[in-house]
Amino acid sequence: MNEVFPLRTVSQPFINYSYIIFDPRSRASLLVDPSWELGTIVNKLNELQADLKGILLTHSHYDHVNLVAQLTAIYHCDVFISVKEIEDYGFKCNNLKGVNDYEVLSFEGITVTCLHTPGHSSGSMCFLLSESIFTGDTVFIEGCGSCSSQGGSAEDMFKSIQRLKSIIAPHVRVYPGHSFGSKVGEPFNNLFNQNIYFQIDSMKQFIDFRMRPNQSNLFKFC
Template sequence: MNRSCIVHVIRTRYADFINYCYLVEEVQSKTAFIVDPSWEMEKILRKLEELQVQLRAVLLTHSHFDHTNLVEPLIDLYNPEVYMSQREINDYHYQCRNIHGVHNLEELTLGNTSIQCLLTPGHTSGGMCYRVADYLFSGDTLFSEGCGSCFGQGGSADQMFESIQKLRRAIPPETIVFPGHSFGMAPGQTMRTLLNQNIYFQFTEREDFVRFRMRGNQSSLLNFK
C-alpha cells in the first residue's frame, strides 16, 4: 500500500452534474495536486486549508468542461502547474495558463511523488489516466460500473476497447481506482473488483465490445448493462 500520499475524495455537484475530483496530499512535503477540479470551489479550498498543504499541480484527464471548470480560478489563487495529454490539447484546442502537454508513459515528479501518464482514448481522442503507485485516476475512461460514452466529438468505441485492454494489462489488481463519476459504486474500488464486475472487462473481442457499447437500445448513454 502506498503510504507517501493520501487521496482525499471530493464530491461536487452543479445541477444534474455530479463529479468526483481528488486532492492528493503528499505527506512528507505538505504539498498536493488535484485531479479534475470542478464545480464547488469552496469544498476544495476548505480541504486545502484543513490539510495545510500547498497546491502545486492540477492533473486533467480530458478537456470536458465538467472536469476543467475550476482550473483558472485555482491558478488565480495558487499558480499550480497544469498537465493534460498533448493529444487532447491539440485535438480540442484546450488552453489555460501554466499548461503542459504530456505523453503516453511519461513520468511526472511532483515533490517526492512519481506519476505515470497512460494515454487512454475512447471517451475523447486524448483521454489520459494517471497512475500514482497503487492508485489510478481514470477520469471518464473507466468507471467502477462501466466506461465512458464514445458518442461525442473524438469518441471511439474501437479506441475505448484498446484502452480498456491496456488498463487490464498495465494495472495490478490491488490498485485502487478513482473515476470521474460514480453510478452506484463508491469511488475507490480495487481493480480486482472492476475486473470481476465491470461488464466492459468481460469482452475479449473488439467487435463484441464495440457492438455492445454502441448498441441502439440503451435507455441512456450511461446505462452500462
C-alpha cells in the same frame, strides 16, 4: 504513502468526483479534475495545509475543467493534460503543460505516470501512482465512458481498457470522474467482476455492445 481525498462536487444535473493527492511528509499535493465547488476544494486544501503543486486533467470536457482558471489564479500552479487533447480540442489555460504517454511527473514525494487512454475523447489520459489510478471518464467502477462525442471511439476504448487490464496491478485503487452507485476507490481487480466492459474480450462484441441502439441511458451499463 500518498493519501487520496475524494471530493464529490455537484452542479445539477452533473455529479463529479475531484481528487486531492497528498503527500503527508512534504505536504505537496495534486488536484485531479477540479469541478463545480471551489469552496469545497479550497477548504480541503487549507485543512490539509497542502502545497498545491499541480492540476491533472484527464480530458478537457467542461465538467472536469471548469475550476481550472480560478484555481490557477489562486495557486499559480501548473496544469497537466495530454498533448493530444490540446491539439484536437484546442484546450487552453494559464500555466498549461502538455504531457505524453508514459511521461513521468514528480512532485516532492508524489510520482505520477501518464497513460494515454483514448476512447471517451481522443486525448483522454489516466494518471497512475503506485497505489491508485485516476481514470476520468475512461473507466468507471461500473462501466466505461461514452464513445459518441467528438473524438470518441469505441474501438479506442476497447484498446485502452485492454491495455489497462494488462498493466495495472490488482491492488491499485480506481478513482473515476463519476460514480453510478459504487464507491470510488475500489481495487482494480474488483472491476473484473463489477464492470461488464472488463469481461468482453472481443473488439467487435465490445463495440456492438457499447454503441448498441436505443440505450435508455448511456450510463446504464448492462
